[in-house]
Each structure stands twice: as structure tokens, then as C-alpha cells.
Amino acid sequence: MTVKSVWQYYVSSSAVLRLLGVFRKMVNESLRIGIANDASSLRKLSLLSYNQLAQFDSPSCYKLCAISRAAGILAARKKSVRRGYATRAPYAVRPQLVSCYGFKIENGYLRIPVSRGKRFSIPLTKHSLEVISQPGVKVRSFTLTTSILSLCIARDPPRMECASTAVVDRNLRNLTVGNENQTHQYDLSETVRIASTTTSIVASFRRDDARIRTSIASKYGRRRTSRSGQLLHRATKAIVALAIQRRSAIVLENIEGIRSLYRKGNGQSRKYRGRMNSWSFGEAQRQIEYKARWVGLPVIRLSRRETRGSSVTCPRCGKRLQSDKRLKRKLWCGNCRVVMDRDMVAAVNLARRGRVRFARSRPPITEAQGGAVEAVMGNPTPTVIPGVDAPKLTQPTKS
Numbered sequence: 001m002t003v004k005s006v007w008q009y010y011v012s013s014s015a016v017l018r019l020l021g022v023f024r025k026m027v028n029e030s031l032r033i034g035i036a037n038d039a040s041s042l043r044k045l046s047l048l049s050y051n052q053l054a055q056f057d058s059p060s061c062y063k064l065c066a067i068s069r070a071a072g073i074l075a076a077r078k079k080s081v082r083r084g085y086a087t088r089a090p091y092a093v094r095p096q097l098v099s100c101y102g103f104k105i106e107n108g109y110l111r112i113p114v115s116r117g118k119r120f121s122i123p124l125t126k127h128s129l130e131v132i133s134q135p136g137v138k139v140r141s142f143t144l145t146t147s148i149l150s151l152c153i154a155r156d157p158p159r160m161e162c163a164s165t166a167v168v169d170r171n172l173r174n175l176t177v178g179n180e181n182q183t184h185q186y187d188l189s190e191t192v193r194i195a196s197t198t199t200s201i202v203a204s205f206r207r208d209d210a211r212i213r214t215s216i217a218s219k220y221g222r223r224r225t226s227r228s229g230q231l232l233h234r235a236t237k238a239i240v241a242l243a244i245q246r247r248s249a250i251v252l253e254n255i256e257g258i259r260s261l262y263r264k265g266n267g268q269s270r271k272y273r274g275r276m277n278s279w280s281f282g283e284a285q286r287q288i289e290y291k292a293r294w295v296g297l298p299v300i301r302l303s304r305r306e307t308r309g310s311s312v313t314c315p316r317c318g319k320r321l322q323s324d325k326r327l328k329r330k331l332w333c334g335n336c337r338v339v340m341d342r343d344m345v346a347a348v349n350l351a352r353r354g355r356v357r358f359a360r361s362r363p364p365i366t367e368a369q370g371g372a373v374e375a376v377m378g379n380p381t382p383t384v385i386p387g388v389d390a391p392k393l394t395q396p397t398k399s
């Protein structure tokens, strides 16, 4: 079962706003009870707080949802505490309503109970209706804020049979997709430009007031996220569409802990750390994963061990590649006497390793049928290298 959401704006009424406020209070009451009794499981919290919520004037179906939301917040807090992050006492600030009970969708309207015997109808937009009327899609729950309605939708897609794998490798300036047969790069240098513009705009405000600095930074941060998010969405949508067309499973790198690579004290310049940390590592993967899961395309995550050395190993002979300042993002194999693009090398190697993993979970494929063979030293594999067959440059070139 995969889950996604669709959202739209709506016009609220005073009854709905009151209900959002009551829901927020119920969540906070459950949080208080949960913290006082050290309970974070839904069952325990329901037993403790359901009767306490009787004082609130709200349809009873929302009471369980308020407890469930509080349980979610408490569970997240417990996790942070276990990981050693200091947390403040949780408190729901924004008026909000989340419920998986009591709602109905009929004639293009979402109908929800607001008080005893009274219902509120929200007209759904054309887009929302289109999304929820797709075959196999069920509406699980709805979320209301003061101006936005979000519907959580679920679907059980048929698992797609795949014959090949395609790796998606996120680099600073591009997304490289492909396997040993072909690779394609989606240019994302615009996101780097957006990030650096944002940094310089925020730095240009000189007023020495923490509150103003915070609000400016968050405003421009939101602007950056939405602008680069749009570019990423366009690229990831195209990638998933192509993978469906070619019937290839998607292979992703495990990027867990990548932030710790660029921390203060690691011997990198401030500027470099800033640039690497403003790189949206996770977002591209998140988008690809949910888009692929929604259509039933298998996603393989390579472990840290499986991705080791993938960008410095020659995909043709398995020897370590040499870098050269003059070659910029290109690498040189002394054995094959070939110059290769670093991002392409990583994509070819990772796709192959993903193929090995993918083959393990399925009936064996022989090499003649297009099975994967890892390039190791002394085991030359006939691979089309997406690089330039050229002798090593002896003169620095202008590029």
C-alpha cells in the first residue's frame, strides 16, 4: 500500500475555525496527559485521556484522532530524546484538524461533521477530484488548516516486472540517470545558482536583530525551497516516466549521514560547507521514491558498503581511476587510456551493483540475457563507456 496526498485551498467558516481550535486544545490536553504519565503508545494514551476529552465540545470521532496525533508527536519526541537531542515540551501551536473518521465524499464535496447534527461541505477542485477518482485510489484521511485542505490517498499498485536497473545519482549540479547502456544527465545547476543567490540576499541584510534575521532567513529559505523544488519535481517526474517506459527498477544510494561529511572542523572552508549543505540530497530521493512507489516500480537502496569507491573505479577494467586538476570533473584510467566523466562512472558502477542486488531477489539471469558482471581487475567487460576515448591531456585546456 502506498500513500500520497493531494491538497487545495478552501474557504473556512467560523464553525470550522472553532473546531480547529478545539482540536488543537484536545491534542494539547492529550500531550499533557501523555507527558505526565510517560505514555506514548496510542493504546495507553487512549485509555488515559479519552474520558478527559469529554469536556470538549467536539464530534466524538475527532477525539480519537486528536489522541492519535498526540501519540504521534510523543513518539517522535521519544525518538529525539533517545538520539540525544534536547527537546522542549511538545505543544501544538497551529489550529489544525486531522481525521480518518466521519467524513464523506459525495457529488464533488467533502462533507465533515462540525458539531452535533451539523455538517460542513467543502467543494473539491477539479484537480483533487481527478486525483482521487483514479482507479484503486482510496481517501484515507483529511487534514484541515485555516486555509488548506489536504487529502491523504492510498493505493495498492500492481508490482511492475522489471528487466533492468537504472541508477539515479544525485550530484551537486546534476542528476545522473542510467546504466551501462546509456546515461542521461538532468541539469540542476540552476538550483545551485538559486541557493547562492538566496545566501547573498540573506547576508545583505545587516540589521543586528535576531528576530528580524530569523524571519528574513526563513522567508528566503522558503522561496529557495519552492523554487528548487519545482526544478527537482520536473526532473524526477521525467526520470520515473522513463523508468516505467523502459521497465527498469530504480537504484538509489543510501545517503544517510551525509550531513556529517560537511561539518565544522572537518577541514573544509566555510563557503564549501555552505554550498554542500545547501544541496538538496534527500529531496530528490524522496520525490523519486514516492513517485516510483505510487506506480509500483521497485526501488533498490544500496548500502554504504555497496556504494564504496563507485566514483573512482574504472567500469571497464576495475582499476582505480586517477583524477587530475586539469581534467576538472573527469577521470583518467591509466590501464584503458580513457578519460571518463566522473558522474557517468558513478552511474555505471552503481547501476551494476544495483543489478547484482536486484538479481538476488529474482530467478538468476545469465550474462547472455543481460545479467550483471562486476568489473574486477583482470576481468575486462565489454562496456560502452560514456566517455571520450582520448589520450590523457598533456596541456591544460581552457574550458
Ligand SMILES: [Zn+2]
Binding pocket: 314, 315, 316, 317, 318, 319, 333, 334, 335, 336, 337
Ligand atoms: Zn580501465
